[in-house]
Amino acid sequence: MVETGPLDPSRGGGGRIDRVDDDEAGLFALVDQVRRIRALTTGGLFDTDLDPLTAQLREVADRLEAASASTERRQAVTWSTGDYVTNCPVVGRSNVLAPPIAFDILDDGTLRGEVTLGLEYQGPPACVHGGMVALLFDVVLGRANFHAGATGMTVYLDVDYRSPTPVLEPIVVTGRQVRVEGRKIWAQGAIHAGDRLCATAEGMFVEPGGLLLENRRRLAGG
Numbered sequence: 555m556v557e558t559g560p561l562d563p564s565r566g567g568g569g570r571i572d573r574v575d576d577d578e579a580g581l582f583a584l585v586d587q588v589r590r591i592r593a594l595t596t597g598g599l600f601d602t603d604l605d606p607l608t609a610q611l612r613e614v615a616d617r618l619e620a621a622s623a624s625t626e627r628r629q630a631v632t633w634s635t636g637d638y639v640t641n642c643p644v645v646g647r648s649n650v651l652a653p654p655i656a657f658d659i660l661d662d663g664t665l666r667g668e669v670t671l672g673l674e675y676q677g678p679p680a681c682v683h684g685g686m687v688a689l690l691f692d693v694v695l696g697r698a699n700f701h702a703g704a705t706g707m708t709v710y711l712d713v714d715y716r717s718p719t720p721v722l723e724p725i726v727v728t729g730r731q732v733r734v735e736g737r738k739i740w741a742q743g744a745i746h747a748g749d750r751l752c753a754t755a756e757g758m759f760v761e762p763g764g765l766l767l768e769n770r771r772r773l774a775g776g
């Protein structure tokens with residue numbers, strides 16, 4: 555059973571984690587503009603001719619492609635320089651998929667983040683897509699584990715959808731580690747809209763060995 559007491563959305567305090575402000579290359583600023591476009595094009599209805607805008611965007615995409623490092627080099631960077639956070643699909647400021655959410659860590663290690671998801675995350679009418687809800691949980695639990703000192707790969711994620719999670723309204727995403735036994739780690743989370751409980755989750759994570767660590771070493775060039 556998920557214990558929702560420690561996941562109370564009205565708890566405050568704590569300090570911000572995962573916020574990387576160094577934007578020397580201007581990448582976060584560029585991605586912010588892509589995010590605006592991404593949001594506007596969902597159900598996109600425009601009172602203008604789109605062809606000239608498409609041509610402009612194609613030109614921008616062509617210039618970025620010509621100047622970009624290879625996929626392999628970019629993949630290596632996400633693991634070799636501690637840039638995982640900025641590239642995560644939920645918190646990453648350089649990932650256009652990410653809303654992005656910023657989490658605070660409370661004094662007992664619970665993570666808390668507030669976000670308003672746009673239409674691009676909609677599933678049923680006015681509701682966040684259930685797969686997105688699961689993604690939010692996977693990340694908040696994973697990050698709570700990381701900050702508690704024991705982290706692993708998700709082996710199961712049990713999500714209970716208790717009431718609709720709304721788009722276009724603030725929601726609070728919380729998560730915390732609850733237990734560690736050897737390589738096995740359990741974490742729980744909740745999503746609230748105001749006082750209303752929208753979803754809870756429990757995940758089990760296993761500290762990896764073998765293949766994953768080999769991949770990390772290879773990508774890090776070590």
Ligand SMILES: CCCCCCCC/C=C\CCCCCCCC(=O)SCCNC(=O)CCNC(=O)[C@H](O)C(C)(C)COP(=O)(O)OP(=O)(O)OC[C@H]1O[C@@H](n2cnc3c(N)ncnc32)[C@H](O)[C@@H]1OP(=O)(O)O
Nearest residue numbers: 638692693696697700705706707708709710738760762763
């Ligand atoms: C991620 C770590 C990297 C560190 C990064 C640090 C920097 C970044 C900082 C922070 C990031 C945090 C954010 C990341 C979050 C990402 C989350 C994801 O999206 S993960 C991708 C989806 N998940 C997979 O693809 C796993 C696929 N599964 C596997 O590859 C293997 O299962 C693996 C490596 C996880 C474990 O395999 P084995 O062979 O080492 O271990 P075995 O013996 O199978 O399991 C260990 C124990 O767990 C139990 N177990 C395994 N699966 C279970 C299940 N589904 N239910 C219950 N128990 C299970 C087993 O029965 C065993 O228990 P008994 O030791 O015998 O007591």
